[in-house]
Amino acid sequence: MRTGMMALALGLLALRFLPVLPPAGLWLLLPVVGLMLLPFRTFPLAFFLFGFSWAGANAQWALNDRLALNLDGETRWVEGRVTGLPQQAEGVVRFELTDSQSRRTRLPRHLRLAWYGGPPVNSGEHWRLAVKLKRPVGLLNPHGFDYDAWLLARHIGATGTVKDGQRLREAQWAWRDGIRQRLQAVDAQGRTGALTALVLGDGAGLSREDWQVLQNTGTVHLLVISGQHIGLLAGVVYLLIAGLARYGLWPKRLPWLPWACGMAFAAALGYGLLAGFEVPVRRACLMIGLVLLWRLRFRHLGAWWPLLLAFDGVLLLDPLASLQPGFWLSFAAVAVLIFTFGGRLGPWRWWQTWTRAQWLIAIGLCPLLLALGLPISLSGPLANLLAVPWVSLVVLPPALLGTMLLPVPYVSEGLLWLAGGLIDLLFKGLALMAGQLSAWVPVAVPLWIWALGMLGAFLLLLPRGVPLRPLGWPMLLLLVFAPRHTLPEGMAEVWQLDVGQGLAILVRTRHHTLLYDAGPRFGDIDLGERVVLPSLRKLGVNGLDLMLISHADADHAGGARAIANGIPVKQILSGDHLALPDELHAEGCESGQQWAWDGVKFQLWQWSSASDSNQKSCVLQIEANGERLLLTGDIDAAAERALLDGPLAVPTDWLQAPHHGSRSSSSVALLSALQPKAVLISRGNGNSFGHPHPTVVARYQKRGVAIYDSAEQGAIRLQLGRFKPPWTMLQERRFWRGPPPSSQ
Template identity: 70%
Template sequence: MFALALGLLALRFLPVLPPTGWLIALLVLALMLLPFRTYPVAFFLLGLSWACISAQWALDDRLKLALDGQTRWVEGRVIGLPQQTGEGVRFELADSRSRNARLPKRIRVSWRGGPPVRSGERWRLAITLKRPAGLLNFHGFDQEAWLLAQRIGATGTVKDGERLAPARSAWRDGVRQRLLAVDAFGREAGLIALVLGDGSGLAAADWQVLQDTGTVHLLVISGQHIGLLAGLIYGLIAGLARYGCWPRTWPWLPWACGLAFTAALSYGLLAGFGVPVQRACVMVGLVLLWRLRFRHLGLWWPLLLALNGVLVLEPLASLQPGFWLSFAAVAVLVLAFGGRLGAWSVWQAWTRPQWLIAIGLFPVLLVLGLPISLSAPLANLVAVPWISLVVLPLALLGTALLPLPFMGEGLLWLAGGALDGLFKALAWLAGQLPAWIPAEVPLGYWLLSLLGALLFLLPKGVPFRVLGLPMLLLAVFPPRELVPHGQVEVVQLDVGQGQSLILRTRHHTLLYDAGPRSGTFDLGARVVLPSLQKLGVKALDMMLISHADADHAGGAAAIAKGMPIKRVVGGETEGLPAFLGTQPCNSGERWTWDGVTFELWQWPDAISGNPKSCVLQVQANGERLLLTGDIDRAAEQAMLASPLAVSTDWLQAPHHGSRSSSSWTFVERLAPRSVLISRGRSNAFGHPHPQVMARYQRLGSQVYDSAEQGAVRLQLGAFAPPVVARSQRRFWRERLP
């Protein structure tokens, strides 16, 4: 079983999938080894080959390259729970078909300003189809892996559509609509998350509170909820039997086990049967089965069987962070409670699991690049029993009693009030101690932290256990690798149709542009700020906003709220938030940080908008970088008369490679060796323009496009080739063109 698990998990770490012929050979070899009792090798190969075959099926189901960007009429059935947002609706289509084209089995679409969509309905939609993709940064969320794990073969934007058939068998959506109509202190979305496992209705501020306090697992249905419900049903029947209230002709133990598992399975189906729910149902079923047979059940066996059960059913589950967190949390509890001599007091049983989970999950959160809540142990001391014993029973019972007038609504009103009180307390705690995003930790220090966590979780008296804490601290305070004197590390982030670059010298950091913001979708908060924190940046010496357009300045407010900034400079001070205290761009200003020279330029005749962009030139050991914002041809011609119009090694293409910029006289004078382009994939503006790309190709410039290669990292002053995020080989990522 352990060898099978290793084979299934190995898929997550493969840079490429083996060819089909090799997969068949591995499968045949595994079957041939079984008669010779070489079970570990055979089951490892069985797990690996099955995982690779399943992954290849998912890759083959992706949208064909020839259909990428095309708008087609598609017929399909809405599945899952559509997500209503302030701007429209997002949902998934199954059984999709289009004339003269084979489409993936599942398509995820968004409809801006679209009508209400219900699960189970059939629609005919005009969709602009796209291959699965997402922003790709060195330390960010991997959208491509998530889409593959969901087996979504295409995404798209709906232009128009018509409903062909009403909803059928959409009982989960019906329950959600009933819950939305209930008055629950404004916490209807939280109750829906608890009952149905659908957290799409929670506001961004609520998610931030849950993340800061380490209580996300309480509003995302997990094994704790499933196990609690099964335990309540089992305990209720056992109590009735003990006090003579259970029919004597019915043996109480089979009924208790059967009804407890039925309740757990029913709740799992109501919640959508995700990975944590699958694990919990398997483990609850095993525990009840062993209890029914009066046999002792080991602690690790159910966990291992649940792990294999989940991965055999869905090998791609290992691509999701929630999979690792779910099983790691249970493994920590098994390790902490197993092999202990003597009973714990009620206080110890209540408090110790929170601290042990915080320590045990620290290396897991670290390697997954997720925020770490410092207040989680304290928050969960109150939140876990409050949700488990008050909010969840009221929410489930209220949902079940909704057909009864006033009864269900009253219970849900009480559940909403209890949940609202908890959120207010958590919000206060999050304000005092927000989540911590640690800096990137080298692999060696991470392995030491993992070993330290394991040692610390062992019982008292185990040799060398005391070394666990200092080994953990090595990952908390790892030695920081400084940029060499006279050089600057430049990272162009992948922020879609926008721009943001981080420039780090030995002791200083400058941020050029802050990424886009559209409505509540703020890439300054989602990408730029976490990237700065992952690089170990505690404060910015300067944030330079080229101009006030939302794709360059939209994330500035979130970054200013997230970390101290000594100075803010902008090409357009009037278009930026007043609290930033933005200073105007002083053309000709020049300064030196750690042997690296910086110089500003701005077209004096520019009135506003793109031509007023503040341009930055950086020189390190004779290697030059020019960041131009969105200047147009007129500003380019004016710049040719400035000291910055010299041969340049690295050029940030003006205005994302727009046709209105990158004139021939400009690029010929600068003669860039390499060009950086920051833009969104399949953007509506057609950036970069083919004529612009032809000019750079004519000069022999190497182009690094964020839409194709993701984030780019270079060491200015070292005259070394850059590193692009897509060069980190993963089997689910398309190869570089």
């Protein structure tokens, strides 16, 4: 039976690694084949086919529920019910709408919407909204967060921006949102957001600084992911009833064991529903239910069997859960603990058990965090050593009891005030640790190095005395000190990062690094901090020799401050340096300045008669082994005419589309003089400016210029000096992404 369950798990997981989904008819054929194999006792293969077909069918249903192409960018009136816990920050209300309907138009069942300057929206309310709809699409960058996969895992078929709306019905059965509103109204010593996260699993109230502290100390799971707290609550309820029965305080007419198991599971399930019933919560509830069921039957269950059944159960309920990092981290952490403490000879003292658990979890999860592209907390073992018992045994009891007693005014307020103060002490302690040692963003490594590191972590989890165990350390450290790929002399590697409606281009030679523009910042969304800086670190960039900000517009310079604060920058130049923040200490772009790095030539140009910020853009020409790239910022047709009178008006292989391909740029004169073979366009999908303009695209196509568009292909990697086509993120096939363009 266990072999069959393992085969079922492999079949359910196989979906995660498919580049494309097979034909829909295959999902109907595979279960039939599996049934035909059962009489031949080929149970593992049959179970694998069942799991694979069920996962594939669910993925196909989710993809079929996405917004139709002809509705992308359209504004429609939509009716539906608000679900989950709406979030409001910086004047923006974000929420999910389910059971969405529109007249004469089929819409996805689940929508994720943003309402700028909108009124308060509560869970359970029914609304009629005018929504500009968009197909699910996210930024695609090397080893970055996959927003497309995240949306698909949550079965969200479209996103949108609300233009107008009216409430049709008040909230119904929105008990979680009601509890949140009451929690937000109490005095929690300034920690209402953290208290809400701990009780409800809603992290919307945590500030950016709070998130950074939790990430740096590896304690995010303590306030948002409540799996271990559910187990603790179930254990307390079980032991309470067992203790009452032992001392004769439990009613004799009620058998204590069934009641203990039933009440423990009810407590776990109730807290799970309160916390949103996400993947870690489902895993905990399923494992607790199985353990209690076997305990009720007086059978020894072991540890691996409940974990395997919970694993299959979570994926059977929602096969797309495997697309979420939380799924892997939740099960992997439990598996490390089971493997570490199971089958060992001789007991450990309690303090040995506790300290070793933290270090071994850190070692066991290190390769997984690297594979998922997540930061690794260096202070995590020590932070969790203190924070886990503090939250579980000191903070959680008054927080949950105060929430249960909300109808009792003074008692609940006192308990929640106490819980808030205890959380504040926790954050102060974690902030001290985070200030000393921040999270490490590992550099992406080749598959073979990652496999060696995984093997090293496995060896280190083995008991002492096992042969070859010491080899685990050098194998694991390969993940940290992996050999770096070095560029040959005279070559340059160019990355046009996918930053939406903005620009950020990384240029690396053998020993030097340059960043041209730093990505956009709009309001509280800083893509320099969220996208550019993590991408630089994952690509192995620890510092910049030069950050060249073409001009001061927010879509080009917005992320500069985050970059300068995140990694060392030796020099900052800009075509509009006086308009940049003083703390950047930017210098002016000097037209005609030239230099060479490792055999690669660089030259600057700026229009001396520029009258606005766009025209002031500092233009950079890069030449490697005779292959040229021209980075133009946001110059317009007037600046382009001036450029043609300068030294950069020479045949150019690669052109970064001026002003994102706007109608006022990419003039016929410029294209005739430069004769580019290919153009790089950086822009946001469905942007309100209409970039690139159809006339400009037609102009490129008429001249046979290959177009590489970040909105369609994600980040683009060019090896300048090799005269070869670039590599794009869309070539890294995933079944939830669209196919790569058929022609360029």
